[in-house]
Amino acid sequence: MSADPSVAHRAAAILADSRPVTTQAAALYLDLHAHPELSGAERRTAGQLAAWLAHDRLRVVRDVGGHGVVGVLENGPGPSVLLRAELDALPVAERTGLPYASTVTGIDPDGRPVPVAHACGHDLHLAALAGAARLLAGARDRWRGTLLVVGQPAEETLYGARAMxxxxxxQRFGRPDAVLAQHTAPIPAGMVAHGAGAMLAGSRTFEVVIHGRGGHVATPHLTVDPIAAAAGVILRSQAIVAREAAPGEPAVVSVGSVRAGSRSNIVPDEARLDVTLRALRPDLLDRLAAALDRIVRAECAAAGCTEPPELRVVAESPVTEPDPALTAAVRAGHEELLGTSRVTTWPPSLATEDFPYFATDGVPVAYWMLGSVGPRQWSAGRAGGERGAGPAVIPGNHSPRFAPQLAGTLSTGIAALVTAALTRLGPGAPPD
Structure with missing residues (x-):
């Protein structure tokens, strides 16, 4: 599918004088990176985006679905396009050594202090969104329609999109004709990658509570040890993928958290596990969940637990499968603006997102990956893998050493969003 010939031309014209805005967006990024906030606590971050959009004369509404921010720019009749980026950060201790590295501490849901860092790239997504919005707001003569700029809270907990x-x-801001978003990925900065079909996995996260009977470790016969039962669940669950998914079909069952006990001489009353399931098909996700339920109940029965276990879904997300027609148009626009050598194909991944919720009621969505690895880091990573020195040393998303190459990533991210928006926004009115 070829791009509308006017899209890349209009985008190039808007981007021709983008250096001052990119510099301003870079300053915003540095500030956001140094001041990350956990999911549900993004008040300062939301304020930064709201102030930026208000400066460009967008109508700004805050506190949508939590700390969500919506900026509205009506620019004559035409389609409505929503650009989305995330506000929240992760409970990770940053170890990048950067001069603007986060030293922030937040409070987790259990009331404990935890380090916080933008280890997933949301700060860069937000800076690119802000830069693209400023450029489009300053070039109202080159497009027609309505631009919706959304800063979404609580993506890392897979809650914010549904909350908004x-x-x-x-209902409040109008049903968009297209929703667009991008995400940093471990490919070279300056590139973007589009997928076909399922790009990212659907997920389901369970909190599993195993009830035992506590007591003294010296009298184990008088107790029911929930830790032993939890260990059985952990080991047995590692066989789920091998027996529920077809050979070669990607799927994940991972126990990410185990919480039980307080001292070595006490058998606790309960053990809690956080278990994440991921797959590229909803029906396979259902099979994984059913298998987990069987294993948990069987292990508890074998251990003689006094109460049935609890399995509660605490987070879930659909498979990310962008609209084919919209994706083809956006990819064609990117290829025309950036060149085909800078646009590649993204293979299906078991990473997950809550972005697919924006496709509710048939709203078309497009989603692409944004390269974030600088030349030196890329070369070092390739060398590490090719010389047999172990796996590539490129720190990916959620790593405490995740450090996007700012200049190339941010400028490309701004250009990619502007171009994608113009694939749906109408052309500007001809000059008098």
Whole structure:
């Protein structure tokens, strides 16, 4: 599918004088990176985006579905396009050594202090969104329609997109004709990557509670040890993928957290596990969940637990499968603006997102990956793998050493968003 010939031309014209805005967006990024906030606590970050959009004369509404921010720029009749980026950071201790590295501490849901860092790239997504919005706001003569700029809270907990929709995002601001987003990925900075079909996995996260009977470790016969039962669940669950997914079909069952006990001489009353399931097909996700349920109940029965176990879904997300027609148009626009050598194909990944919720009621969505690895880091990573020195040394998303190459990543991210928006926004009115 070829791009509308006017899209790349209009985008190039808007981007021709983008250096001052890119510099301003870079300053915003440095500030956001140094001041990360956990999911549900993004008040300062939301304020930074709201102030930026208000400066460009967008109508700004805050506290949509939590700390969500919506900026509205109506620019005559035409389609409505929503650009989305995330506000939140992760409970990770940053180890990049950067002069602007985070030293922030937040409070986790259990009330404990934890280090916080933008180890997933949301700060860069937000800076690129802000830069693209400023450029489009300053070039109203080159497009027609309505631009919706959304800063979404709580993506890392897979809660924020649904919260904004439940708070009437589409009812209050209009149903968009397209929703667009991008995400940093471990490919060279300056590149973008589009997928076909399922790009990212659907996920389901369970909190599993195993009830035992506590007591003294010297009298184990008088107790029911929930830790032993939890260990059985952990070991047995590692066989789920091998027996529920077809050979070669990607899927994940991972126990990410185990919480039980307080001292070595006490058998606790309960053990808690956080278990994440991921797959590229909803029906396979259901099979994995059913297998986990069987294993948990069987292990508890074998251990003689006094109460049935609890399995509670605490987070979930659909498979990310962008609209084919919209994706083809956006990819064609990127290829025309950036060149085909800078646009590649993204293979299906078991990473997950809550972005697919924006496709509710048939709204078309497009989603692409944004390269974030600088030349030196890329070369070092390739050398490490090719010389047999172990796996590539490129720190990926969620690593405490995740450090996007700012200049190439940010400028490309701004250009990619501007171009993608113009594939749906109408052309500007001809000059008098």
């Amino acid at each position: 929709l439940d708070d009437g995002l589409y």
